[in-house]
Amino acid sequence: MTVTPAPAKKSGGIRDLSKMFGGSQSGLRQFGILGALVLIIVIFEILTGGKTLDPGNVINIVRANAYVLILAIGMVQVIIAGHIDLSVGSVAAFVNIIVVITVRQLNTVIVFPEGQENLKGIVIVLIAIVLALAIGAAVGAWQGFWVAYVGVPAFIVTLAGMLIFRGANQFIGNSTPQTVPDYFGFIGGGYIPDFGPDFGFSNGTLILGLIALLAVVFQEWRLRRRQSSIGAAMSPLWVSVVKVSAMGAVIIFATYLFSTGRVGTSFPVPGIVLVILVLLYSFLTNNTIMGRHIYAVGGNWHAAELSGVKIKRVNFFVMMNMSMLAGLAGVVSVSRSLASGPGDGTGWELDAIAAVFIGGAAVSGGIGTVIGSIIGGLVIAVLNNGLQLLHVSTDQVQIIKGLVLLIAVALDVLSKRNGGPSLLSRFRRPGGDFADDSNGPAVNPTSPAEESSRPQSTTPN
């Protein structure tokens, strides 16, 4: 937990800004991770002599990591609910092989009239996506059943799943790589199509950037209007301005990068898939009853149960959702490589889990956000990419990644030890002892006085 020592007025601005990253409890921590991401980008930009933020490289980072980030979106929900999913790589591989075989079959079976080849591609790709989601959902229902209704720990269920679906992939595919037609590459390797007059920018990407910019401004305006209409406490105007400007600057810069790449490139399609998923699942986790219940189950399932949360249903949902997203990640990766093989998705689960924990989720559940996990995933992605640009060998890259994960989580653990203030708040107010803050609420989460007056067991036994 991030502790906010200062009274509301003093720290209001920063707190409000940090709300961009979800709830106030985990907001500041993610603020810190975002800072770490920016720092890493700047460091590599300097070390590589400007190669890191080269448009071609940025596009490449998105394309090469989209699948991990998609998995991280599902994984963070699993981890918030207090579980883990080790099977995502195998599930993706299982989905892949079925999709690939189906696409090959359809490609020979479906015959479109001359000149309609494009339409054929679109139809087959759509069928493939629906199929992937359906198989993912079926696999997820299987795993969710064991976790939620039988009560087998997710670690075991998904460890079994890891073996089962890896084996199934190799059984179905005869352990040999299978390829798909070129048109299948659009989802994983395509770009926003260009059109209109040539300004030296990709027009499609420009329009997308503009839409994003307007959306950010509109969203903030709508929020302020609603706040004033029901008389809720509003953050000061400057906070909104800073917030919108900061996000705007990022969007404009990103738009510039993505629209000025090599001719024929622009914002990649997997990036669009990712953005849509991030928006969708951020909304789900922050603004819906289901999302709230996921946090409740992970935070304290006893309390959740006594508040009327249907725990089994929540556990089933997160496991099923994860496998569905694994199926989608699988299709994206097949589409990029135009093939599926027996080794697809090996180690993906570890990348996704690392992203989630670097992104500030708690091992014991109840804490984490979609945005945080994406930032965590980007930290790994940029690190990977930067080290490769610096010609660091893969063995060393692995060592560095491992250490980054360890240190990121260790910092978090240390900062929370004994309920003390987090490192972040220490940086913000050096030497400040938050417990002395008389303006704040009475701070004593584990008062021994309570213990003394309740000597006996408090749960029925």
Add this chain to the structure above:
Amino acid sequence: MANEPTILEMRSITKEFPGVKALENVNLTVKAGEIHSICGENGAGKSTLMKVLSGVYPYGSYTGEIIYQGSEVRFRDIGQSEAAGIAIIHQELALIPELSITENIFLGNEPTKFGAIDWVAAHRGAVDLLARVGLNDDPDTKIKSLGVGKQQLVEIAKALNKNVKLLILDEPTAALNEGDSQHLLDLITGLKGRGVTSIMISHKLNEIEQISDSITILRDGRTIETLDVKADGVDENRIIKGMVGRVLENRYPEHDGSAIGDVFFEVRNWTVRHPTVPERLVAKNSNFTVRRGEVVGFAGLMGAGRTELAMSLFGQSYGTLVSGEIIMNGEPIRLPNVTAAIEHGLAYVSEDRKALGLNLLDDIKDSIVSAKLTKISTKRGVIDKLKEHVVADEYRGELRIKTPTVDEGVNKLSGGNQQKVVLAKWMFTDPELLILDEPTRGIDVGAKTEIYNIIRELAARGAGIVLISSELPELLGVADRIYTIFEGRITDELLISDATPERLMKSMTSTKKDAA
């Protein structure tokens, strides 16, 4: 008795927690070879005193001195007190279920031969110790396959192995049936013959009367008196008088019963089985009623089955329902799960705020709306966060939750304010029947009074309130009518005008219905 040597003397023990004096100048003198009981209401400071004695609260965290076997001792941890021959047996047993009796007895104290555990010696030792406590089971039996009574005996065997001189038993018979209890009491008496001094904390006054040589009574963290059972001719009524003889302060809201309406909630023949021990019934044929605008108190000692009754009513969240029906507003209703209970207008504020009442990772506003999210959501399940904020802020004002904003984490609130958040959470569900289980446990006096006011206010608005409490003054001060529970059975029903602490205590400690 008077000229027997003293084994333990605790002088002027004062132990303070932030904001609370748990013990104030407590004196305790225990003679060698006696059975000394400590009595007092919940929260009187009995367990705290024993934790001071056994080093759980190390020297320096309390003031006063402890003279043990003639010299002053300063225990820094429980290991040092054990080494001195003081063993404490807690109500929650400290045995490892997956290990055998032998392994548990010698855990941390294993006999070794050339650096390896000498299992032959351990086995022989275990057989010997089990014989001393009168347990016939095979020492290789796993702890988990023993009943609680036998486990208790294993604990004592473990203490005997450490050459115990002073044995402290905290509520040793609370979880035992009558046969096991009697066996344990006999054992304690037998140990006395072999020179083991015992200090026993118990709520069961008949047992205390039966085996004690002396009794020290604590109340509100102070020593009230020490009684010599044989010389003073002590009986249960005498002990009760010492325990409850406090002057009621005027800290309860006025109420005259004028707001009380008709019976709207009725429970008939409610019988519930323990979730893991099927032969044990935690509620036995219970019948009770609640009227609109009425505060109905449930008095009972810890373990009497109050919480179990309440939770089983609240969507069967505890135990297995054997029989019984609930009649609400004239209609029989079924409440198979918590969701159904909430929909029918029931609310349950748990006695264990941190484990069962709150998600401590949540912030205040999320906690307040968490039991009825549908109230601030669209039909499709999208939460209106601004509405949430506004609603939470209203409760903050109404219940005077001390926090700068409702965005604050609940873990940063004091106990009293956390409890207000829990109350707000259940008020938000618009309950017709609000069950409050020890709502003022572990919170300071000021906050207690505020919570009493909230309870009366809710009743005045027409809700029915069930108030479960271990504190008799609280029940007498807030309730309109009181039921007593003993061993899962409702033993008495008293209008507030007829209720006295003595009479309640009597009905809380026995099944007999006769008045004191």
